[in-house]
Amino acid sequence: MNSADASPLAVAWHAANISEIADFSNRSVLILGGGPVGIALIFVLRARHAKQILVSEPTALRAEQNAKLAEAVFNPTEDKVGEKYRELTTRKGVDIVFDCAGIQPGLQDGMEALRHKGIYVNVAGWEKPMSVPAGQFMTKEFTIKASMAYNDKDFKETVDAFIQGKFKGVEKMVTSRIHLEDAVNKGFEELIINKDNHMRILVTPKLERLNRTA
Incomplete structure (x- = not known):
């Protein structure tokens, strides 16, 4: 955590x-x-x-x-x-x-x-x-x-x-997971345009493009 x-x-x-x-x-x-x-x-x-x-x-x-x-x-x-x-x-x-x-x-x-x-x-x-x-x-x-x-x-x-295991199921708060390079359109803009469809959007610090070439 x-x-x-x-x-x-x-x-x-x-x-x-x-x-x-x-x-x-x-x-x-x-x-x-x-x-x-x-x-x-x-x-x-x-x-x-x-x-x-x-x-x-x-x-x-x-x-x-x-x-x-x-x-x-x-x-x-x-x-x-x-x-x-x-x-x-x-x-x-x-x-x-x-x-x-x-x-x-x-x-x-x-x-x-x-x-x-x-x-x-x-x-x-x-x-x-x-x-x-x-x-x-x-x-x-x-x-x-x-x-x-x-x-x-x-x-x-x-x-x-x-x-102590008191928050079982808390991972369900995350409604989307995105890559860092998508933080603007799939993150910030998504929360502005479709905020009622999300709880939390988690962003990985690793760029997808770098992962593909690694």
Whole structure:
């Protein structure tokens, strides 16, 4: 496992640490956004024995990938996310929300799904200012935390967990493998044009052309 492979897992591990929840075994969790960090969070929360993992993801392919790991995945463009997740948590709402989407509709869904005195952890980079609904913020008395990247401690704990076999199946996060010479058109451009069809694209440092002449 190298730093590139561990990066999304370490980001997710840091977010779990930021929540300051020592024991996830009796906690229900909602992840907003089932992209690379969102699905990495599923693996991390599984490794940390979360009781219930739920996901909000509108893209069909990503929803399908997340559904293999989470208890339930809903499409926020079709379902009333807050209501659906309250139904799955005996009406009280989820204990923790990890926001990996960074969009206002997602935030509103997440805060509607969150229980009284729950924890909302923002992991996403927002392109627009975040607007917290004051009514829910006051009446639910929840805590908002921010999680940014990871530190050396997070990385070490992530690698240790990997060595212990706690991330089985994590290789499925890699949706494409390419050569260095294809990094622009099959890597960066592919992630821009068809980002919803990929989780992670791994690039080999060896040029294909050199391999052919070796």
